[in-house]
Amino acid sequence: xxxxxxxxxxxxxxxxxxxxxxxxxxxxxxxxxxxxxxxxxxxxxxxxxxxxxxxxxxxxxxxxxxxxxxxxxxxxxxxxxxxxxxxxxxxxxxxxxxxxxxxxxxxxxxxxxxxxxxxxxxxxxxxxxxxxxxxxxxxxxxxxxxxxxxxxxxxxxxxxxxxxxxxxxxxxxxxxxxxxxxxxxxxxxxxxxxxxxxxxxxxxxxxxxxxxxxxxxxxxxxxxxxxxxxxxxxxxxxxxxxxxxxxxxxxxxxxxxxxxxxxxxxxxxxxxxxxxxxxxxxxxxxxxxxxxxxxxxxxxxxxxxxxxxxxx
Numbered sequence: 001x002x003x004x005x006x007x008x009x010x011x012x013x014x015x016x017x018x019x020x021x022x023x024x025x026x027x028x029x030x031x032x033x034x035x036x037x038x039x040x041x042x043x044x045x046x047x048x049x050x051x052x053x054x055x056x057x058x059x060x061x062x063x064x065x066x067x068x069x070x071x072x073x074x075x076x077x078x079x080x081x082x083x084x085x086x087x088x089x090x091x092x093x094x095x096x097x098x099x100x101x102x103x104x105x106x107x108x109x110x111x112x113x114x115x116x117x118x119x120x121x122x123x124x125x126x127x128x129x130x131x132x133x134x135x136x137x138x139x140x141x142x143x144x145x146x147x148x149x150x151x152x153x154x155x156x157x158x159x160x161x162x163x164x165x166x167x168x169x170x171x172x173x174x175x176x177x178x179x180x181x182x183x184x185x186x187x188x189x190x191x192x193x194x195x196x197x198x199x200x201x202x203x204x205x206x207x208x209x210x211x212x213x214x215x216x217x218x219x220x221x222x223x224x225x226x227x228x229x230x231x232x233x234x235x236x237x238x239x240x241x242x243x244x245x246x247x248x249x250x251x252x253x254x255x256x257x258x259x260x261x262x263x264x265x266x267x268x269x270x271x272x273x274x275x276x277x278x279x280x281x282x283x284x285x286x287x288x289x290x291x292x293x294x295x296x297x298x299x300x301x302x303x304x305x306x307x308x309x310x311x312x
Contacts, residue, residue, distance in 0.1 A: 044265045045181075045227070048073030053122065053129045055109050055166065056136030058086035060238035061185060064257035065133055066090055070100040072261055078122055078129070079104040080136070109136045109162035110154060119169040129170040131264065133183040134163045139240050144198045152199045159203035163210055174226045181227040181264055184211045185256075188234045188277050194296065208232065215269055229263050231256065233273040249274050 052074045056062040058081035066077050067090075077094055079102065081087045087104035094102040103126055107118040122129070138158045140151040167182055174180025189197065190204030211230035218226055235241060236251045251273055263271045272278050 045267060046073075047131065047261070047265060049075045050130045051076040051078070051127055052131040052133065053078040053080065053166075053170070054133040054135055055080045055107075055162065057081050057090060057104070058083045059090075060240065061233075061236065061253045061256050062133075062135045063090050063093075064253040065135060065260060066094050066102070067097065068254075068257040068261045069131075070094045070097040070102075072265075073098070074100055074131075076101045076103070076126060078102075078126060080107045080109065080118070082106060082108055109166065110138075110157035112157075112161070112165050115162060115165040116169060119166065123173070128173045128177065130174065130177075130179055131181045131183065132166060132170050133185070133260070134166055135185040136162060137185070137240065139197065139200045141197055141200070143196060147199055155199040155203050156206075159200070160206040160210070163207060167214065171226070175223065178225045180225070181229065181267075182211075182214065183229045183231065183260065183264060185260070186211070186230055186232045188232050188272065188280070190232055191272070191277075192280065204232075211270075227264070227267045229260070229268055229271065231260050231263065231271045231273070232277070234277050249276060 047069060050069075052066075052069045054062050054065050054069075054077065057066050057079035062079075062081070066079060069077055077100055079087050079090055079094075081104070084104070084106050087106070091102045091104050094100055103122075105118050105122060108114055136158055138155055140147065140155060142151075163184055170180070171182070174182075184207055186207040187200075187204040189201045190206075190208040193201045193205075208230055211228055215228040218224075218228065233251055233256045234249055236253060236256055238253055256273060259271055259273055262268075
């Protein structure tokens with residue numbers, strides 16, 4: 001009995017220390033973010049005059065990103081997607097905003113050779129890309145053993161490998177010109193996992209790692225003239241997740257677009273949306289797995305994902 005009580009007391013003390021440390025980290029991080037925002041406000045990047053390429057631009061977040069960059073004065077915006085009719089519609093919306101010139105190209109970013117060919121056309125016909133936004137994504141959903149191999153490969157090609165191919169295509173000119181920014185739209189599911197979307201979660205964890213590595217490479221080379229931003233939005237009300245019925249902390253594509261452009265202007269390396277998801281991410285890092293599972297159950301995230309997978 002004494003041994004049992006000792007063990008329980010030890011576990012309680014460890015949990016208390018974890019929570020205390022967590023609170024210290026949260027307070028420190030909040031102060032750090034506030035100070036950085038104050039300092040960055042004086043040296044915000046001006047995106048007017050930039051040439052912006054956005055993948056997955058026919059709808060959702062991609063469409064809103066195109067409109068938001070146009071509002072901030074981007075000189076040229078290039079839209080990539082698979083639906084030419086929708087791309088043409090977004091092009092018209094962009095050109096109605098101001099003086100921004102807009103082009104669109106049909107491109108399946110899951111096809112490596114098509115990415116390289118289309119990027120070559122863009123650079124020959126339009127010019128050098130100064131801001132690249134890797135936004136295209138797919139989701140299939142389903143338990144691992146029920147997921148088709150073709151769907152797994154498609155998810156990884158579109159959600160992960162395309163970021164390598166597009167970035168390799170534009171980074172040399174950014175480095176030679178001493179100017180550029182690479183943006184990746186990842187997900188909070190690249191920070192912690194939920195069941196039923198193992199291929200999607202894997203792809204987004206990979207994307208987060210890719211941008212961490214890219215930023216580290218550029219820092220190691222002393223290249224601060226090329227920025228890197230990874231955006232991790234939570235549930236966003238797009239067609240891709242229309243079967244996910246949750247309303248907990250949901251974002252609109254417009255909110256994600258506004259925060260993304262703001263992050264580019266502030267040279268912010270990582271953005272987690274909504275802000276409360278910072279807390280979830282820290283919980284996942286510092287607390288035992290059982291605590292995190294409880295949080296996901298209490299917020300309804302686990303149940304929402306079960307319903308989402310059942311509809312796929």
